[in-house]
Amino acid sequence: MNDPIPLFGFSTSLLELLSFALSIITVALNIRQLHWAWLFSIISSGLYAAVFFDARLYGDMGLQFVFILVSVWGWMCWLRGDDGHEHLPVTRLQAQGRWAAVGVTLLAFVLLAWFLKRYTDTDVPYADGFLTAGSLLGQVLLSRKKLENWHVWIIVDVLYVGLYVYKGLMLTAVLYAIFIFMAIAGLRVWSKACPR
Secondary structure (H helix, E strand, C coil): CCCEEEECCEEEEHHHHHHHHHHHHHHHHHHCCCCCHHHHHHHHHHHHHHHHHHCCCHHHHHHHHHHHHHHHHHHHHHHHCCCCCCCCCCECCCHHHHHHHHHHHHHHHHHHHHHHHHHCCCCCHHHHHHHHHHHHHHHHHHHCCECCHHHHHHHHHHHHHHHHHHCCCHHHHHHHHHHHHHHHHHHHHHHHHCCC
């Protein structure tokens, strides 16, 4: 499933193509706040782990396994709802939560980049570490239906496009370019649902 196949002038694999399609479905369902998004997230993350292993993007590969765990948790959060077991509403982070998110993400970046540089053969330890840490933040915020998840995804997706072009994962670069526009749409839709 990882054999190269030509597609629109560049090379991809059936595995990357399937992961691409499932990821689009995942984000479309997230925008609509449908809990089935988490099932598609689990499947696409498992498939993308294999794609990233082949590309020596070990941070991204490991991230996919964390995404699977966070997706199970997110699915439970969305199904369980808030403390009163009502529908989990879209909310904003408070200032303290924003600072904590930035601090934890920077710490995760430093640790991931150090680990990737020291213990793997990746040629992009800093980019891989930074984007892995940012993606973890985005996924956790999405799981709790925090509006700021879309801001994080917009930034991360823009940077991922460059990384995936550099690594020759052109279909995945196209996917993340699409994700930028989907994240902007998600931000608009969720902003309407979020109280000030």
